[in-house]
Amino acid sequence: MPEPTGVIHDIGYQRYTGPRLGRRHVFGALYLHGLRTAFGLGRTAKAKIFPWLVVGIVTVTAAALTAVRTQIGQVLLTYAQFADAMSWLVIFFVAVVAPELVSRDLRSGVLPLYFSRPLPRGDYALAKLAALVTALWLLLGGPQLVMFLGAAFTTKTGMRGVWNELLDLLPGLLYAGLWAVVFASVGLLVASLTGKRAFAAGGIVAVFLMTTPIVGTLSIMPSRTVNELAGLASPSTLVQGVGAWALRDWLLTGEQSAGVSVGRFGPVYAAAALLLVAGSIVLLLARYRKVATR
Amino acid sequence: MTLIATESLTKTYGGRVTALADLTVAVEPGIIGLVGANGAGKSTLIKILLGLLAPTSGRVRVLGLDPTTDPAAVRARVGYMPEHDALPPDLSAAELVTHLARMSGLPRTVARERASEALRHVGLYEERYRPVGGYSTGMKQRVKLAQALVHDPDLLLLDEPTNGLDPAGRDAMLALVHRIGTEFGISVLVCSHLLGEVERICDTLVAIDGGRLLRADHIAAMTSATDVLAVEVSEGTDDLAARLAALDLPVRREGRLLLVPLADDGTYDLILGAVAELDLPLHRLDQRRHRVAELFATREPSNA
Known part of the structure; x- marks a missing residue:
């Protein structure tokens, strides 16, 4: 038997002289980490169940809609209407993912480990927000893409048909983006207030769902102005209101009238949505200026 | 070069609670013990050194940099081990330390390599792939130390590293800190309320009480005069x-x-x-x- 030739040397501690990446890269790394966390990637199997359940439901729905459309030749839901129809699932997705992104870090006390590194506090919050926005947009945009592909491959008018379909898809993706930005900024702000995930999830559902009865009550008041402004009271109807104003042609089809009639207050809805997002981000940043300083 | 220098450093919370009062101290590189009773202002001082808290008045320099005006530059060269539990239970030590290495700006592959190196240096081998939630207190303290070490800082700030450890665990942790300070060539500020513990490993001792400096000197100077x-x-x-x-x-x-x-x-x-x-x-x-x-x-x- 030959003598062992390999010897293990303890080379001791090695100093690091290689590159240290800047703020943009660190932000990117945290963003990607957040996006993976949102879908439970790199996490336990338990963390994957819910996100992928929701992804499965929306994708199957999109596939079913596409199948029906190719069979009976009728568009049941436009791309933008699809986003509206999925709003409940979006809310539940936010309620699960937003606490996963921020409440968990608050709970485990890991924030001092982040904030003792060069990364500014605001970057932490914004990277998490960007990750949630992207996750929501993918959640709605992915199935829209499925619908588009289904329609594009079965179109009877050749390239023109595909082009027309694409012109329908783009506003749909834009509308999905609006859903994503509004729901992510409000949801993340609520989740950042508590380290208990169950409380955070409950709070998010409450903010999004408990406000709908208010809209319902306001929309049956005798005043038409009140009716038309009623949608402002809840994030879901606010987004639908903006959609009804800006994407009228894509959202309102023939016999179906939209759930929200905004009358001439469309710009008010747009301004309110903008204010809601901006306000949520300002509060989120303020929250992270204070949190875990002691 | 002076490692840490403070000048009339004062920190009051809400104008009432005084955490640090007119603290002036300068220490050279090496292992520095920061001792004081609970509430003496040790953690406050560490957080000011990291630029996490702004001092009410006075000046401070860490590694020749000012953490109040350039916190990012200071934090890039400093590693911090907090006193309290700071580890998400469902991540493995390897994942967590790799992620935090990336947060310090290390490229992806380097982050992974240095994470396993840092965990090896603190004595965690195969167990680093298990979720942190199942670790003992001693192992958790080691993970916290590894994450402070992973980006190769020039200065480590350790807040009560022996907290919650049994006597054997304390000895092991102190030996590890001593090794980092002597063999790794990294200066260490180790903070404790147990004087007997830090005096065994440090070169310089800084004692504070009620936010005031009691004494700062080389440990040799302190003990030789008192035989x-x-x-x-x-x-x-x-x-x-x-x-x-x-x-x-x-x-x-x-x-x-x-x-x-x-x-x-x-x-x-x-x-x-x-x-x-x-x-x-x-x-x-x-x-x-x-x-x-x-x-x-x-x-x-x-x-x-």
């Missing part, structure tokens, strides 16, 4: 004390013992001479290396 001889005789202790006092030796009674500061070898001769002249039965005469704790214990009342 004493303990004399015990079976009878005639009072006579011997009077005799030694007459010889201009500052004698102190401690129970059945007489404590005499050791100036040089001549002190031995004086004591032995006195014992022989009085013809007393000498029970014991030995040199006692004064613990720094006693130094403070005898100093504080006289200062107050």
Whole structure:
């Protein structure tokens, strides 16, 4: 038997002289980490169940809609209407993912480990927000893409048909983006207030769902102005209101009238949505200026 | 180069609670022990050094940089181990330390390599792939130390690294800190409320109390000046004390013992001479290396 030739040397501690990446890269790394966390990637199997359940439901729905459309030749839901129809699932997705992104870090006390590194506090919050926005947009945009592909491959008018379909898809993706930005900024702000995930999830559902009865009550008041402004009271109807104003042609089809009639207050809805997002981000940043300083 | 320098550093919370009061101290690279009772202002000082808290007044420099104006530059070169639990239970140590290495700006592959290196240096091998939630307190402390070490800082700030550890765990952690300070070439500020612990490993000792500096000096300077001889005789202790006092030796009674500061070898001769002249039965005469704790214990009342 030959003598062992390999010897293990303890080379001791090695100093690091290689590159240290800047703020943009660190932000990117945290963003990607957040996006993976949102879908439970790199996490336990338990963390994957819910996100992928929701992804499965929306994708199957999109596939079913596409199948029906190719069979009976009728568009049941436009791309933008699809986003509206999925709003409940979006809310539940936010309620699960937003606490996963921020409440968990608050709970485990890991924030001092982040904030003792060069990364500014605001970057932490914004990277998490960007990750949630992207996750929501993918959640709605992915199935829209499925619908588009289904329609594009079965179109009877050749390239023109595909082009027309694409012109329908783009506003749909834009509308999905609006859903994503509004729901992510409000949801993340609520989740950042508590380290208990169950409380955070409950709070998010409450903010999004408990406000709908208010809209319902306001929309049956005798005043038409009140009716038309009623949608402002809840994030879901606010987004639908903006959609009804800006994407009228894509959202309102023939016999179906939209759930929200905004009358001439469309710009008010747009301004309110903008204010809601901006306000949520300002509060989120303020929250992270204070949190875990002691 | 001065490692850490503060000048009239003051921090008050809400204008009422004073955490640091007019603290001026400068320390050289090495292992620095920061001791003080709970609430003495140790954690506040560490957070100011990291730029996490802004001082109410006064100036501070870490590695020649000002953490109040350029916190990112300071934090890039400093590693911080917090006192409290700071680990998400469902991640493995390898994942967590790799992620935090990336947060310090290391490229992806380097982050993974250095994470396993750092975990190996603190003594975590195969268990690093298991979720942190199942770790013992000692292992968790090691993970916290590894994440502070992973980006190769020039200075480590360790807030109570031996907290919650059993005596064996304390010894292992202190040995590890000592190794980092001596073999790795990284300066360490280790903070503790247990003086006996840090004095074993550090070169410099900074003692604070109620946010004020008690003393900052090399540990050698503190202990050498305080070596004493303990004399015990079976009878005639009072006579011997009077005799030694007459010889201009500052004698102190401690129970059945007489404590005499050791100036040089001549002190031995004086004591032995006195014992022989009085013809007393000498029970014991030995040199006692004064613990720094006693130094403070005898100093504080006289200062107050």
